[in-house]
Amino acid sequence: AGHDQLPAPQNVTLLSKDFDMILTWAPGEGSPPNVTYTVRYESQERMNKWIKVPQCKNIQRTSCNLTCVLPNFFVKVRARVKAVSGQLQSPWVESQFKEYHLDVELAPPVLNVDVKENLLHVSASFPLPTCVESFSWMYDLNLWEAGSEDKKEYKGIFRKKTVTINTTALRGNYCLSARSSFQIIGFKHSKFSQPVCVLLNHKG
Numbered sequence: 001a002g003h004d005q006l007p008a009p010q011n012v013t014l015l016s017k018d019f020d021m022i023l024t025w026a027p028g029e030g031s032p033p034n035v036t037y038t039v040r041y042e043s044q045e046r047m048n049k050w051i052k053v054p055q056c057k058n059i060q061r062t063s064c065n066l067t068c069v070l071p072n073f074f075v076k077v078r079a080r081v082k083a084v085s086g087q088l089q090s091p092w093v094e095s096q097f098k099e100y101h102l103d104v105e106l107a108p109p110v111l112n113v114d115v116k117e118n119l120l121h122v123s124a125s126f127p128l129p130t131c132v133e134s135f136s137w138m139y140d141l142n143l144w145e146a147g148s149e150d151k152k153e154y155k156g157i158f159r160k161k162t163v164t165i166n167t168t169a170l171r172g173n174y175c176l177s178a179r180s181s182f183q184i185i186g187f188k189h190s191k192f193s194q195p196v197c198v199l200l201n202h203k204g
Contacts, residue, residue, distance in 0.1 A: 006083045006090040007031050014066075014079055014095035018107035019128050021070065021100055023056075023079040024063045025093070032085050039064040041079040043071055044097065050080065058084065068131035073100040100132075106180040106190035109139050109159075113176060113196050120165040120198070124157075124178050139178045140189070146173040146197055156183070171201045 007028025014023050023039055039056035042049060056064035070077060076097040083090035109124035124139045141154040141163055154163055167174075175197040181189040 006035060006085055006088045008090040008093050009037065009062075009081050009083055010093075012079075012081055012093045012095050014077075014098045016098065016100075016103050016105040019104060019126070019132065020065055020067045021098065021104065022063055022065050022067075023081065023095060025081050026062060028083060028090060031083060035083045035085045036060055037062065037064075037081050037083055039066075039079055039081045040092075041066060041069065041077050044076045045072060053079075065129075067100070067129045070100055070131075073132065073135075075099065101135075101182075104182070104188075106182060106188065108190045108193035109178050109180050111176055111178055111193055111196050113198060115167075115198055115200070118166060118168045118201075120167050120200070121162050122165065122176060122178075123162040124159065124180075126159055126180060136183050138181045138183055140181055141176060141178045142192070143174060143176050145170075146175050156181070167200045172199070173197055174200050 007030050009025040009028055012025045036058040038058060039053045040050040041053060053064060053069055066079060076099040078095045078097045080092040080094040082092045107127055109126050112123045112125060114121040122141060126137060137159040138156050141157060142151040143165065144151040157163055175195040177192045177195045179190045179192045
């Protein structure tokens with residue numbers, strides 16, 4: 001039934017972005033407009049057992065977020081996708097293997113900065129999927145006077161912790177920036193966030 005097949009999806013890739021593990025692909029060349037896609041995954045714990053992904057069955061989009069479907073974040077998985085249109089199907093196309101905790105790419109946190117008299121309260125919020133909230137995510141915080149290269153570093157702060165900085169001795173425009181980090185394996189971190197600058201002890 002070779003001539004009854006749909007073109008197979010192309011560029012099938014399991015990638016990580018902003019704490020998520022996502023399967024992406026492109027439509028096969030010459031695909032009909034009404035084609036849908038179905039995704040399955042297998043884990044190295046149970047090879048040759050392809051598991052259905054209910055929210056990625058007969059979908060029109062060309063990506064599937066697998067983060068919270070993964071049975072184990074410390075085991076390599078791969079995924080596969082096929083195109084379906086009416087009675088026609090394409091062959092399955094498989095991605096490479098990836099492991100969440102080794103391959104996850106972090107996003108910078110969003111800083112919340114609260115100036116109170118002589119104190120600065122800084123906390124970081126992370127764009128995390130709920131299923132990985134319990135991991136030991138941390139962040140590093142830098143504080144510096146605008147225009148200066150001299151940064152004060154606060155390292156390895158647990159995600160839910162607020163950092164309180166005494167600003168009595170600081171005067172002028174100060175900037176803060178943070179990056180997410182993951183302490184499980186060696187050390188992995190995101191880029192630093194866009195700086196947030198505040199005017200301290202301004203006598204105006």
